[in-house]
Amino acid sequence: QTPTLSTVNIQTTIVNSSDSAQKVIVSSCVGDNKTNSTETIPANSERLFSQTLKVPNAKTWSSEEPNLYSVETEVTVAGKKVDQYTTPLGFRTIKFDPKKGLFINGKTTKLKGVCLHEDGGGAVGTAVPVDVWERRFKILKEMGCNAVRCSHNPFFTEFYDLADRMGLYVIDEAFDEWRVGKREYTYSKHFDKWAERDLSDMIRRDRNHPSIICWSTGNEIRDVHEKHGEKTVKFLVKTCKSLDSRPTTIGLNHFETANEYGITDALDWVGYNFAHRGDKYGTEHAKFPKRKIYGSETTHSFQTRGIYRTRTLRNNTALQPNITPKEIFTKFNFAYQSSYDNAFIEHHNRYSLANMRDTEWLAGEFRWTGIDYLGESGPWPARFKNFGIIDMCGYPKDTYYLYQSAWSDNTVLHVLPHWTWQGMEGTEIPVWVYANQCDEVELIVNGKSLGKKTYNYKELYASWDVPYAPGEVRAISYLKGAKVKETVIKTAGEAASIELVIDKDLISPNHRDIVHAQVRILDKDGNFVPYANDRVSFSVDGPATILGVDNGDQLDHDDLKSPSRKVFNGMCLAIIQSEFKEGTVTIKAESPKLKGASCQFSIEGKRPEFAHSYTTPENMSYTVSKLELGLNLPDQKELDRLKKARDNSGGKKKKKKKNKNKKKAKH
DSSP: OOOSEEEEEEEEEEEEOSSSOEEEEEEEEETTEEEEEEEEEOTTEEEEEEEEEEEETOOBBOSSSBOOEEEEEEEEETTEEEEEEEEEEOBOOEEEETTTEEEETTEEEOEEEEEEOSOOOTTTTTSOOHHHHHHHHHHHHHHTOOEEEEOSSOOOHHHHHHHHHHTOEEEEEOOSOSSSOSSSSSGGGGHHHHHHHHHHHHHHHHTTOTTEEEEEEEESOGGGGSTHHHHHHHHHHHHHHHHOOSOEEEEESOHHHHHHTTTGGGOSSEEEESTTTTTHHHHHHHHOTTOOEEEEEEOOBOOOTTOOOSSOGGGOTTTSOOSSSSOSOOSSOTTSOOSSSOOBSSOOHHHHHHHHHHOTTOOEEEESOSBOOSBSOOSTTOSBOOOOSBOTTSOBOHHHHHHHHHHOSSOOEEEESOSOOTTOTTOEEEEEEEEOSOSEEEEEETTEEEEEEEOBTTTTBEEEEEEOOSSEEEEEEEETTEEEEEEEEEOOOSOOEEEEEESOSEEOSSSOOEEEEEEEEEOTTSOBOTTOOOEEEEEEESSEEEEEEEOSOTTOOSOTTSSEEEOBTTEEEEEEEEOSSOEEEEEEEEETTEEEEEEEEEEOSOOOOOOEEEEOTTOOEEEEOHHHHTSOOOOHHHHHHHHHHHHHHTTOOOOOOOOTTOEEEEO
16 A cells, blocks of 8 residues: 655654754755754753654555665754764554454554564574574565564564564564562562663664564563552553554463453553463453454464474373374484474464464464574473474474465475385374465375375365385375476485585675575485484684584584584584675585585675774773674763763762763654
8 A cells, every 4th residue: 555645753852962052953854855953952951853754655564565764864063964863764554453353554464473582593592693583584484474573572673673674563572571570580670660761762762663563561471460460551551652652462371360450451452372272362352342352472382393293292182183093103202392283282283373364353373483492491401492383593394384385375285294214114104285275185105196185274284194115205286176286205315415505605794794504414316314413514714603503403412602513303504604804705514424515605895894982981992893793882972971870879079071062863
């Protein structure tokens, strides 16, 4: 939808920290559309400039078409430009009808979302290069995902920049607890002192991002059981509304209690965690037909890449019957979970996807989780739980293709499990197929057709029980008799070689850019070996370093910074980071019994200048590059303020230091 004319309301706070009044000109422009404001600001004070711009024929921002603009602001004093600032801008509308669901830019929209933790996997922890998240976003978007929920804290600024640019709706979340803590030494001890400041800072920092569609003030908050809960949520909502017009929400798991204590009445949107237990969505909608409902945390399924079991986890057989009377896959460690969509807490993924699709008033859902994450580990020796539909390395699991078949416009035909089961000859193995854009699927095993089946869009899969024999499994999808797509999987032989693939061939010498080196183990005929566990050693020749290596295995305790690692079920990943030099980089992947592989990429461009010098409150001088760190570094005024606060707290007096003609734009 393209409006004929869009209005941009701009508020810019200008600080005059000099000892004399200053005549200030604030200029703001969006493309060729410009406005100027002039005002005299008294000494040591600040002034809010309010401006309005009209932008003709502005294109709207959405997940499908993330059209971005920017507001360029300049501050001029005595004919000299003293400051400038760039603010992201997007035009979009949001409407949530309790009966009809969510509309963005007037178009019916389902939130096809995932919950995400802030870490970038074991290889980088929470010091995540932007390129790592860009690759992850690409993989999620390819799956059909259009929304993410920050779980359960504000993320770093570049995360939202990427969401703006790549087109992902974001629920920005402030807290995981209020006054009632979930652990002993947590935020609850600081809530009364810091909650208003922290929430306000988050909104001021993030409110210009068009990707953000809602502010969340909490997740599974235990204060809903307390009488002060209603007062607290109203205080937080009021804080949000004082700074921005976006809707507010909470991810609730005890929604019955939240209803009783008035928590839900204070919210614009109500997020439900674990609502598939007993169809709480339908029950709540019937009780509160005017409520705007979405799934803030759904499914909570487990899956480990390349692992299968035919018995349903936790005896949830009422929701998903055992696939076979007796477990046929008996050699896998029980810390790993099945990829058959039969290991879950709340309900299996197929039910959740179909329910969201068929429930008009449900705005969408955020499954737990999109990607495996550090934290909530255990039981020992597991270093994380495998909730993600993408593993720590960014490799899709089988469930990824189920979501892709339901959420994306891509033509999908995915077969599971793999077909390399030495020692299981004659055992009937359930073969599942995830598909879309078809009405029938045929399965052909070693040249013999097992017949066509009508694809079940209610259950979102088709299945056959196939006696195992080495060879080939071929699936073909049809629409009205015409072939749509064909997928073939083959039995692999012994591991013979390393396949090495990189995702870029050119990066910059900024000590930030990343190349992902992806490894798969192949047999002599080029077939993927799904059980391989060979140790692969990486080496780099040229101006780059190995930032980390991982394989997605929750039981692997190898050093994540080591250049050597075993593949897990045939795969691993190395993350390579540029240095401050230009040149050609060669990556090698080697293993004693396998044919090695190598790839090359180039590092070209200008090295960032080290132009920003600071003096800390402890009088330690240092020079850094904004490009190197990727941070919004404090200016000298902020550091002086911190020093003054420290000195005052210690009873020290500080001489007033003149700082003439210094102005700072504060957005």
